[in-house]
Amino acid sequence: MTKHRIYTTSFASVYPHYVAKAEKKGRTKAEVDEIIRWLTGFSQEELERQIAEKSDFETFFARAPQPNPARANITGVVCGVRVEEVPEPLMREIRYLDKLIDELAKGKPMAKILRS
Template sequence: MAKHKIYTMSVASVYPHYVTKAEKKGREKREVDEIIRWLTGYSQDELEEQLEKKTDFETFFAEAPELNPSRNLIKGVVCGVRVEDIEEPTMQEIRYLDKLIDELARGKTMEKILRK
């Protein structure tokens, strides 16, 4: 079975859309970065390096320094699919990120988004 197209897309190609979605709702780029760092364990410099290198999603999550153990608390629907029911690990990580960005755009507090 062929890989899903999103796996080979660069994070850098989608990242501006995350930022735009957040900014349209009065949120900030720094909050998008904070969410990504919380989920993956990348530092800000490491995140920027991954974006510069145009790392694909599969590699981005495979090389993440430390996927946050609290990410399994992320529940809900993205693209019509419950994120907690996704069986393929890489796709689940991608959808976790999508869900967190959706929550940011909907006005949730960072404390709630980061499951504190």
């Protein structure tokens, strides 16, 4: 079975799109970073290192030091797919991130995005 193309895509190549999507809606890069840190457990320095190293998505999520257990509470639809029903664990992690960035761009308060 071949890997999905997104798994071998550099996280660093997609990250600017997350930031641009947020900024276009009046949100900030700092908020995008906060979401990613909340989801993965990376520190800001570790996140920046992953970006600098151009880690692919598979490596990025494999290196996540402490995936947030509350990420299981992320539900909803991204690209026509319910994130909580994605069977492949890595794809589910990617969809969780997509969903959180979507919520940020739609103006949701950070407390709700971070399920706190």
